[in-house]
Amino acid sequence: MKIAVYGRQFNDQAVFPYIQQVFDILIQHNVEIYVHHQLHNYLQGNITFVEYKVLENTDRIKGFIDLFLTLGGDGTLLDMVTVIRDSGIPVIGINFGRLGFLASINKNDIAAAIHAVVNKQFTLDSRELLGITSELEIFGKDNFALNDITIHKRDDAAMITTHVFLNDEFLNSYWSDGIIISTSTGSTAYSLSCGGPIIFPQSNSTVLTPISPHNLNVRPIVLPDSCTLSFEVERRGGANYLVSCDSRTAVIEKKIRFKVSKAGFQLNLVRLNNESYLSTLRNKLLWGLDARNY
Numbered sequence: 001m002k003i004a005v006y007g008r009q010f011n012d013q014a015v016f017p018y019i020q021q022v023f024d025i026l027i028q029h030n031v032e033i034y035v036h037h038q039l040h041n042y043l044q045g046n047i048t049f050v051e052y053k054v055l056e057n058t059d060r061i062k063g064f065i066d067l068f069l070t071l072g073g074d075g076t077l078l079d080m081v082t083v084i085r086d087s088g089i090p091v092i093g094i095n096f097g098r099l100g101f102l103a104s105i106n107k108n109d110i111a112a113a114i115h116a117v118v119n120k121q122f123t124l125d126s127r128e129l130l131g132i133t134s135e136l137e138i139f140g141k142d143n144f145a146l147n148d149i150t151i152h153k154r155d156d157a158a159m160i161t162t163h164v165f166l167n168d169e170f171l172n173s174y175w176s177d178g179i180i181i182s183t184s185t186g187s188t189a190y191s192l193s194c195g196g197p198i199i200f201p202q203s204n205s206t207v208l209t210p211i212s213p214h215n216l217n218v219r220p221i222v223l224p225d226s227c228t229l230s231f232e233v234e235r236r237g238g239a240n241y242l243v244s245c246d247s248r249t250a251v252i253e254k255k256i257r258f259k260v261s262k263a264g265f266q267l268n269l270v271r272l273n274n275e276s277y278l279s280t281l282r283n284k285l286l287w288g289l290d291a292r293n294y
Helices: 013-028 037-043 074-084 107-118 277-285
Strands: 002-007 032-036 053-055 067-072 091-095 122-133 148-153 160-166 169-176 178-182 205-211 221-224 229-234 241-245 248-252 257-272
Touching: 002 013, 002 037, 002 074, 013 032, 013 067, 013 107, 032 037, 037 053, 067 074, 074 091, 091 107, 107 257, 122 148, 148 160, 160 178, 169 178, 169 205
Parallel strands: 002 032, 002 067, 032 053, 067 091, 091 257
Antiparallel strands: 122 257, 148 178, 148 241, 160 169, 160 229, 178 205, 205 221, 229 257, 241 248
16 A cells, blocks of 8 residues: 655654654555655654655656545645645545644544554545636646635735625625635634534535625625636725635735636545544534533
8 A cells, every 4th residue: 555644844843753653653554655755854854764755746646646644734734635636545634733624633543543544444525625717827726725715805904895706696795804715624614713604515515704894794605516706806005915725825916806616626535434524523623512611
């Protein structure tokens, strides 16, 4: 079995024993290990010798790599999506961060998780992505998002006005700090913190959530993910604004029309047999627990 390991630079040195454990257990299971070149450069001198191959070229991973394993939090897994793109390679994340909705494996469960993966004791949870297009092609080939696409004012700027069209029919104008276009996967991320609803992955829905809207009668709206949304932004005084695809952000300095729709491919998240989407919600959001005891 060929497993590729992906990660970013770690600020907490306490995670290195867990990283060492990941590699040691993979070797115990006779896994052929490939390490993304970005992580390889950082691991040098931080873990004891482990035999692996460096994954320099990610253009030919489809049909070659059996599974991707990320080390970090949800942000690391979101970054890795631009590596695997539409290859369909399954992904599992070991959580060294905080909440971990996507990278759901606790660092104390590394051994059990790898055992389950190697023995194929899992199912695949397919997640839809959103794609964004415009005349500028501001994100190039990485114009897709697993969590959300966000239009946001600059920190020091006044609110912006975002005109939204649903399948080319005018929907609404939002006077706000911005707007979040979220997948069902991203409904538990930025959208949730701005008052958006939690959407189950199988709901085939997209959530439109305004950020600090000026009008109190403006609320998040759930739309079918088969629709195409268009956006035009008015800026007071010609100020620029931001457009984000997950963790990738671009500064927009001119009037432009964006279109957002399904990306046309899915991400296959590994779901171990002892976990479910509901159990993840309960554990991460502390449902069923009396918060007064914490």
